[in-house]
Amino acid sequence: MKERTTAIERVDARAPDETVIARAAAILRDGGLVAFPTETVYGLGANALDADAVARIFTAKGRPTGNPLIVHVADAASAARFASQWPAVAERLATRFWPGPLTIVVRRTAAIPDVVTGGGETVGLRVPSHPVALALLRQAGLPIAAPSANRSERVSPTRAEHVQRSLGGRIELILDAGPTPGGLESTVVDVTGSDPVVFRPGPISREALEAAAGCPVSYCVPRRIDGVSRSPGMARRHYAPRARLRLCDGDTAELCRSRTRAGRSVGRIVRHPPATPEIEGVRSVVLPADSVAYAAKLYAALHELDDAGVDEIVVELPPDRPEWFAIRDRLMRAESKSASDG
Numbered sequence: 181m182k183e184r185t186t187a188i189e190r191v192d193a194r195a196p197d198e199t200v201i202a203r204a205a206a207i208l209r210d211g212g213l214v215a216f217p218t219e220t221v222y223g224l225g226a227n228a229l230d231a232d233a234v235a236r237i238f239t240a241k242g243r244p245t246g247n248p249l250i251v252h253v254a255d256a257a258s259a260a261r262f263a264s265q266w267p268a269v270a271e272r273l274a275t276r277f278w279p280g281p282l283t284i285v286v287r288r289t290a291a292i293p294d295v296v297t298g299g300g301e302t303v304g305l306r307v308p309s310h311p312v313a314l315a316l317l318r319q320a321g322l323p324i325a326a327p328s329a330n331r332s333e334r335v336s337p338t339r340a341e342h343v344q345r346s347l348g349g350r351i352e353l354i355l356d357a358g359p360t361p362g363g364l365e366s367t368v369v370d371v372t373g374s375d376p377v378v379f380r381p382g383p384i385s386r387e388a389l390e391a392a393a394g395c396p397v398s399y400c401v402p403r404r405i406d407g408v409s410r411s412p413g414m415a416r417r418h419y420a421p422r423a424r425l426r427l428c429d430g431d432t433a434e435l436c437r438s439r440t441r442a443g444r445s446v447g448r449i450v451r452h453p454p455a456t457p458e459i460e461g462v463r464s465v466v467l468p469a470d471s472v473a474y475a476a477k478l479y480a481a482l483h484e485l486d487d488a489g490v491d492e493i494v495v496e497l498p499p500d501r502p503e504w505f506a507i508r509d510r511l512m513r514a515e516s517k518s519a520s521d522g
């Protein structure tokens with residue numbers, strides 16, 4: 181693909197400069213690509229109504245065209261315009277969780293081009309809460325199709341530097357508002373059936389969804405319908421670092437030492453306070469004990485160890501409790517992807 185210059189603009193996360201936002205909005209209206217922060221991870225945005233612009237997202241990311249994109253909108257009223265059916269449960273979830281890290285999958289209208297949905301008849305809609313994302317949506321006056329701003333199958337970016345490293349030279353602009361506060365991609369819930377189904381666990385738990393929906397909410401067992409995977413992001417091979425990831429239940433010391441003895445360069449990610457504070461020859465990243473604070477820093481830790489060039493990353497598996505569910509989900513996907521690489 182054509183190499184281009186990627187501009188990076190610093191922008192205040194709480195009070196974004198209107199001239200910078202106006203420039204980004206103009207790029208989107210011209211069919212360009214802008215990476216921007218959301219409360220979860222950085223997104224790679226294009227005008228969702230411009231099929232050519234959206235096609236460029238797939239090229240820039242190396243993303244398979246069957247994997248649908250989330251359409252970001254400024255408010256629930258705009259979301260309803262792109263839905264051919266807006267069930268009462270969608271309204272209840274939107275009222276409770278928007279703006280915020282929830283993507284609601286509904287039947288789409290013809291206004292949404294096929295390239296956005298991977299040819300499917302549904303569309304994922306989300307109103308992000310990050311002030312920069314909201315300012316951009318309002319200024320552009322457009323729905324913005326945006327996957328996470330990383331090369332396909334890799335770890336999502338939580339800082340502008342992560343975006344620059346993977347997509348620099350492929351997109352027009354990166355809005356840099358510092359680290360994203362959440363750090364884990366949105367919960368994706370489908371409301372096209374009788375009861376809602378979670379396609380991707382995330383910051384909003386199934387229990388919280390049930391409380392707001394007033395009905396049972398289940399987890400998706402990934403399956404294919406009409407040849408289109410119902411939620412391709414549920415494929416196990418997503419969200420992986422370059423290094424091989426190994427999950428470890430309990431103290432990581434023994435596994436780290438044996439991998440080092442096997443001649444591998446090893447990094448590790450453990451929770452505070454680590455059972456073994458230092459291991460010779462092993463680069464350690466210590467993350468907070470609290471799940472919300474941990475989620476905010478996990479991807480940056482994976483990027484840091486990847487960039488340091490380690491062969492393997494040993495991660496202490498967090499406890500099997502509801503607040504760690506989405507984090508464990510991402511870690512297990514990352515492990516299975518990297519394991520298949522050998």
Ligand code: TXA
Pocket residue numbers: 218220221222223224247248249250281283285297300302303304306326327328329364365366367368379380410411412413414
């Ligand atoms: O937090 C997030 O969701 C971030 C920020 C940028 O908003 N976006 C994000 O997008 O993670 P992406 O493309 O990396 O992941 C979107 C997930 C994928 O698993 C995709 O398959 C699923 O949502 N998805 C999107 N539209 C869908 C649809 N119509 N039906 C089923 N799954 C859908």
Ligand code: MG
Pocket residue numbers: 327328336
């Ligand atoms: Mg992604």
